[in-house]
Amino acid sequence: xxxxxxxxxxxxxxxxxxxxxxxxxxxxxxxxxxxxxxxxxxxxxxxxxxxxxxxxxxxxxxxxxxxxxxxxxxxxxxxxxxxxxxxxxxxxxxxxxxxxxxxxxxxxxxxxxxxxxxxxxxxxxxxxxxxxxxxxxxxxxxxxxxxxxxxxxxxxxxxxxxxxxxxxxxxxxxxxxxxxxxxxxxxxxxxxxxxxxxxxxxxxxxxxxxxxxxxxxxxxxxxxxxxxxxxxxxxxxxxxxxxxxxxxxxxxxxxxxxxxxxxxxxxxxxxxxxxxxxxxxxxxxxxxxxxxxxxxxxxxxxxxxxxxxxxxxxxxxxxxxxxxxxxxxxxxxxxxxxxxxxxxxxxxxxxxxxxxxxxxxxxxxxxxxxxxxxxxxxxxxxxxxxxxxxxxxxxxxxxxxxxxxxxxxxxxxxxxxxxxxxxxxxxxxxxxxxxxxxxxxxxxxxxxxxxxxxxxxxxxxxxxxxxxxxxxxxxxxxxxxxxxxxxxxxxxxxxxxxxxxxxxxxxxxxxxxxxxxxxxxxxxxxxxxxxxxxxxxxxxxxxxxxxxxxxxxxxxxxxxxx
Numbered sequence: 246x247x248x249x250x251x252x253x254x255x256x257x258x259x260x261x262x263x264x265x266x267x268x269x270x271x272x273x274x275x276x277x278x279x280x281x282x283x284x285x286x287x288x289x290x291x292x293x294x295x296x297x298x299x300x301x302x303x304x305x306x307x308x309x310x311x312x313x314x315x316x317x318x319x320x321x322x323x324x325x326x327x328x329x330x331x332x333x334x335x336x337x338x339x340x341x342x343x344x345x346x347x348x349x350x351x352x353x354x355x356x357x358x359x360x361x362x363x364x365x366x367x368x369x370x371x372x373x374x375x376x377x378x379x380x381x382x383x384x385x386x387x388x389x390x391x392x393x394x395x396x397x398x399x400x401x402x403x404x405x406x407x408x409x410x411x412x413x414x415x416x417x418x419x420x421x422x423x424x425x426x427x428x429x430x431x432x433x434x435x436x437x438x439x440x441x442x443x444x445x446x447x448x449x450x451x452x453x454x455x456x457x458x459x460x461x462x463x464x465x466x467x468x469x470x471x472x473x474x475x476x477x478x479x480x481x482x483x484x485x486x487x488x489x490x491x492x493x494x495x496x497x498x499x500x501x502x503x504x505x506x507x508x509x510x511x512x513x514x515x516x517x518x519x520x521x522x523x524x525x526x527x528x529x530x531x532x533x534x535x536x537x538x539x540x541x542x543x544x545x546x547x548x549x550x551x552x553x554x555x556x557x558x559x560x561x562x563x564x565x566x567x568x569x570x571x572x573x574x575x576x577x578x579x580x581x582x583x584x585x586x587x588x589x590x591x592x593x594x595x596x597x598x599x600x601x602x603x604x605x606x607x608x609x610x611x612x613x614x615x616x617x618x619x620x621x622x623x624x625x626x627x628x629x630x631x632x633x634x635x636x637x638x639x640x641x642x643x644x645x646x647x648x649x650x651x652x653x654x655x656x657x658x659x660x661x662x663x664x665x666x667x668x669x670x671x672x673x674x675x676x677x678x679x680x681x682x683x684x685x686x687x688x689x690x691x692x693x694x695x696x697x698x699x700x701x702x703x704x705x706x707x708x709x710x711x712x713x714x715x716x717x718x719x720x721x722x723x724x725x726x727x728x729x730x731x732x733x734x735x736x737x738x739x740x741x742x743x744x745x746x747x748x749x750x751x752x753x754x755x756x757x758x759x760x761x762x763x764x765x766x767x768x769x770x771x772x773x774x775x776x777x778x779x780x781x782x783x784x785x786x787x788x789x790x791x792x793x794x795x796x797x798x799x800x801x802x803x804x805x806x807x
Contacts, residue, residue, distance in 0.1 A: 357481050393406075722805060756771060
């Protein structure tokens with residue numbers, strides 16, 4: 246059960262015939278029904294003893310490590326959520342009639358943190374998992390569900406846990422994992438809590454922001470969950486990635502097989518729109534598998550009037566409408582709608598002034614080169630995570646659309662995405678062609694080398710220092726539900742709350758309207774509290790917890806304006 250901040254648990258009487266320990270899952274009466282809870286503390290007395298109801302009994306004989314209570318408490322504190330809300334987000338809905346189970350404790354007492362940055366990190370992760378699972382219980386935490394499924398398929402006998410599987414399958418996955426002393430479970434961020442019961446945790450691609458739960462409360466970060474476990478001696482963490490974050494001092498590995506760069510040029514057109522002549526020639530001459538990566542799905546990027554440049558928008562979230570074989574499609578919420586008959590401003594009927602999508606490009610390719618087969622992929626994780634066949638040629642129509650993100654982090658995310666793609670193609674003994682603008686080409690060349698990356702990191706750090714963004718400063722993001730007036734009212738109250746704390750000298754920015762705000766979510770505004778980078782977490786939690794009742798407070802934002 247989710248409870249609001251401040252409601253952290255309930256007291257129950259322990260009947261004489263029931264023995265419980267901290268970490269036991271138990272069934273308890275609540276209002277007119279029964280709920281499942283975890284024993285967080287056992288007391289001899291209680292202020293609510295006269296009203297405390299008796300426990301019903303154990304739930305499926307499940308006992309989780311007592312360290313989980315510490316992890317729940319720490320996660321709840323730094324996400325400004327209640328402990329029951331954190332537990333609910335991890336355990337989800339449990340079966341009403343589960344079988345009786347016996348969970349085994351972790352075998353080893355290993356702990357610590359090891360970070361390895363290397364090319365081919367994905368292959369190394371699979372190799373370690375297959376080796377470790379013979380004698381240990383191994384947890385793999387990966388940023389994307391698609392990648393979790395891929396790793397699961399490559400590690401025989403492993404369990405799979407992510408948010409898209411049913412509650413029953415999720416329960417069977419983690420209980421099956423904890424019922425064995427050895428084995429492997431692959432999970433997205435939802436299963437990071439299982440680190441407290443694992444002998445070793447392999448953190449896949451720690452540089453990826455998708456380890457963070459950034460849309461739903463509680464806004465926890467799997468990397469922070471695992472870091473806490475390592476610091477408290479609960480388990481051993483081994484992280485494997487390719488591109489260290491900006492605050493790290495570790496030099497990144499070089500990409501040995503450099504991509505070919507084809508600069509966009511008006512005289513370099515081919516029979517296929519958006520494919521440069523050099524790229525087209527390479528594709529038609531290549532004898533192995535051919536893959537074209539294009540960011541735009543469907544047939545058109547945006548429905549845009551050719552006469553007045555009016556653009557159709559989604560009636561649900563106000564995002565831009567594109568087109569595919571089923572009609573108009575919103576690029577944000579992915580809802581389909583009937584195609585507009587005409588321009589909403591001038592009444593024109595030609596709404597095709599836009600970049601073509603994969604469906605249209607594929608139709609042109611099949612008409613122009615029917616004897617040459619190509620595979621089309623978009624830039625979603627689902628498509629990019631598919632394995633590349635050996636000896637393939639991969640062409641990216643627009644390199645600047647890889648990664649993405651808001652302005653201050655745009656180049657950083659592009660760097661991570663392009664280096665990752667180049668490394669994966671290299672592991673398949675393939676060749677990568679990136680079409681891009683001339684200014685980006687020079688940067689991409691630098692990203693492939695150690696010296697170029699060092700120069701890039703230094704430049705990024707200087708820019709963050711100028712504008713006071715991490716890692717040069719610490720930013721606390723505050724999301725206020727309501728109008729700008731509501732946000733300003735909360736800001737004045739917060740400044741009063743913080744007047745006698747160590748955060749009183751912090752600089753406030755905003756309120757800002759979010760970049761993406763669906764109509765179904767309601768009006769929101771964002772505030773930034775700018776603090777020195779050395780500000781401790783204890784200071785933040787002590788000062789900001791009283792301010793959290795009417796706001797969403799994010800101590801480690803990965804996006805600053807949404």
